Structures are given as C-alpha cells and as structure tokens.
Amino acid sequence: MDFASLVGIISGLILIISAIxxxxxxxxxxxxxxxxxxxxxxxxxxxxxxxxxxxxxxFKGAYIVFTQDKTNPSEMIDTMIKLSKISHRHGLLKLGEVKTDSAVLHRACMLLCEAASEQVIRNTLQNEIDSLMARHFSVQDVFRKMAAYAPAFGMLGTLIGLIQMLSELDNPESIGPAMAVALLTTFYGSLLATMVFLPIAGKLKARTLLEVTNLEIIREGSISILTNDHYAHVYEQLSSYLPERARKPILNKKPPVTQGVKK
Structure with missing residues (x-):
C-alpha cells in the first residue's frame, strides 16, 4: 500500500475514534x-x-492505486536512457525484444522497431495519454459525485429525524432516538465525504498526473531515440520533467576553473 495513504487512513481513524x-x-x-x-x-x-x-x-481503480507501487518519473527516464543505449548499440530492431510490464512502453518499442515516423509515434502516444486521462477522469468523477451525495443524504436524514421527533412530542421516549438519527446522519455524510470519497478522488487525481508525466516521458524519449539522439541528449530533453534538485549529470564534466587560487 502507498505509505502516505496508509498513514493518512490510520491517523485519521485514530483521531476521530479518540475524540469520540x-x-x-x-x-x-x-x-x-x-x-x-x-x-x-x-x-x-x-x-x-x-x-x-x-x-x-x-472502486477497482481506487484499490489498484492504493495497493500498487507507483513509477517515479526519474525511473521512467532511466528506462528511456537504457532503451537509447540499446538502440545505439544494436539498432532499433533490438527494441522489439524488450520486455516490460507497461503496455504503452511496449507499444512505443514496437513502433520504434517498425521505424514508424515521428508523427505516427507522437499521435499514437498522445492518443494513449488522452484516453488514459478520460478513463481516469470518469473514475475520479464517481467519487466526487459520492462526496456530493453523502452530505446531502445526511441532511435528508436530519430532516427525517426532525419530522419524527416533532410528530412524537407527546411521547418523550421517542424524542431521543429520533434526534439521534437527525444528528448522526449529518455526521455520517460529512465523515464519508471528507474522510473517504474526497481523499480517494484526490489520490486518484495525483496518480493520474504522475502517470501522464510518465507517458509524456515515453513519448518524448521515443521520438529522441527515433532521431538517433545520444543518450545524454535524451536525458537532457527528459530532465525537464524532474524537479531541479532531482536532476543528475549524465556525463562526467571537467571540474570548474577556480579564479584567483594559486597551486
């Protein structure tokens, strides 16, 4: 399970149960x-x-996101650099033998193996990105709708409880249970929306952005490999997807010249 999700779920439940x-x-x-x-x-x-x-x-997508490890952009960049080295040493045909769990990366390797044009590779992989975003948006939208419905039904339960309470004012014993329904339904609706549905939608959105970044790295890296760029040039083009502190020099450079220091 994703560590941040695990910490969030456990800490949230502990705080709420402790307050109760x-x-x-x-x-x-x-x-x-x-x-x-x-x-x-x-x-x-x-x-x-x-x-x-x-x-x-x-629900299936939420389970996958919370249980499977994510692929960081830096790992995907390293993968594209390895593919670039294979292409330089053995040619594009060798990429057809690459084994990978990523269906999109496998498709990119097959396009490179077949020497497809740059426009074909760009359009094909862009279609993969667009379709992934559409699929993920529909999954996120389900949880956003549930987050909107839960508080609304909580208020509906509150109205039901108040109606029951007001209709039985001559029976004091029924006021307590009716008031409990009236207040607890609002509590349940707010709890589900803020503790379950909205966090899941947010986690799915964050994972979508990460996967889109990885697919963009595959797209741009494949085009660079097709144009026979050196692996160092491939890295320089793809490193813009990383934060500056995560970038690393791909080639050994000469040490800088220090001014004013005598040996």
Missing amino acids: LIGGNADIFINVPGMMIVVGGTMAATLLTVQFRDVMNA
Whole structure:
C-alpha cells in the first residue's frame, strides 16, 4: 500500500475514534437507520447517475492505486536512457525484444522497431495519454459525485429525524432516538465525504498526473531515440520533467576553473 495513504487512513481513524471516546460512550455514534439513509442513499444516487460498470471500475481503480507501487518519473527516464543505449548499440530492431510490464512502453518499442515516423509515434502516444486521462477522469468523477451525495443524504436524514421527533412530542421516549438519527446522519455524510470519497478522488487525481508525466516521458524519449539522439541528449530533453534538485549529470564534466587560487 502507498505509505502516505496508509498513514493518512490510520491517523485519521485514530483521531476521530479518540475524540469520540474522550467525549463519552462510543455506542451513541452507532445508528443503523442513519447508516442506511446515508450509505444506501449515496450508492443509489450514484447508480442512478452513472452506469454500474463505471462504479465497479471506480472502486477497482481506487484499490489498484492504493495497493500498487507507483513509477517515479526519474525511473521512467532511466528506462528511456537504457532503451537509447540499446538502440545505439544494436539498432532499433533490438527494441522489439524488450520486455516490460507497461503496455504503452511496449507499444512505443514496437513502433520504434517498425521505424514508424515521428508523427505516427507522437499521435499514437498522445492518443494513449488522452484516453488514459478520460478513463481516469470518469473514475475520479464517481467519487466526487459520492462526496456530493453523502452530505446531502445526511441532511435528508436530519430532516427525517426532525419530522419524527416533532410528530412524537407527546411521547418523550421517542424524542431521543429520533434526534439521534437527525444528528448522526449529518455526521455520517460529512465523515464519508471528507474522510473517504474526497481523499480517494484526490489520490486518484495525483496518480493520474504522475502517470501522464510518465507517458509524456515515453513519448518524448521515443521520438529522441527515433532521431538517433545520444543518450545524454535524451536525458537532457527528459530532465525537464524532474524537479531541479532531482536532476543528475549524465556525463562526467571537467571540474570548474577556480579564479584567483594559486597551486
């Protein structure tokens, strides 16, 4: 699991549970009707808005993002440099034998192996980037919709609880349970939106930006390999995707001349 996600989930749950326990009995925060209103209503509204397949893909995508390790741009740049060295030593045909888990990188290697034109490589890989962004946006949109629906159904539960309470004012024993539903549904809706759905959407967006950066590195690196650039030139072109502190010199350079110092 992604370390930041693990820390966020554990720390958030610990803080919320600790605040509940410090304030009193935790049993009063458990209300089955309130959970049914918020969780059931949120899922029903989401299924009415998007297709069932999209909802399943959203949860599957969230699971993948939170459990699989990410590929840093620096690692992808190193991969493109290795491919550049292979191309220089053995020719473009050798790239067709490269084994990789990335379907896009494999496709780029096959295009280079087939000596496709620069425009074909650029258009093909750009289409991959655009389609990835569209797929990921649909996944993020599911969780953004759920984050909007959950507080709304929390307010709906509050109204239901208030109506029940006002209709039974002559029965003091019913006021407590009705008020619990009224307040806890708002709590459940806010908790799901701020602790679950919005963080997942934000994590998915961050992973999308990272994957787009990696695909752009593959695209630009493939074009540089096609034009037979030296691997040092390939690195210089791709290093702009890295923060300045993460860039490293690819070639050994002469030491700078120090002025005014006698040996």
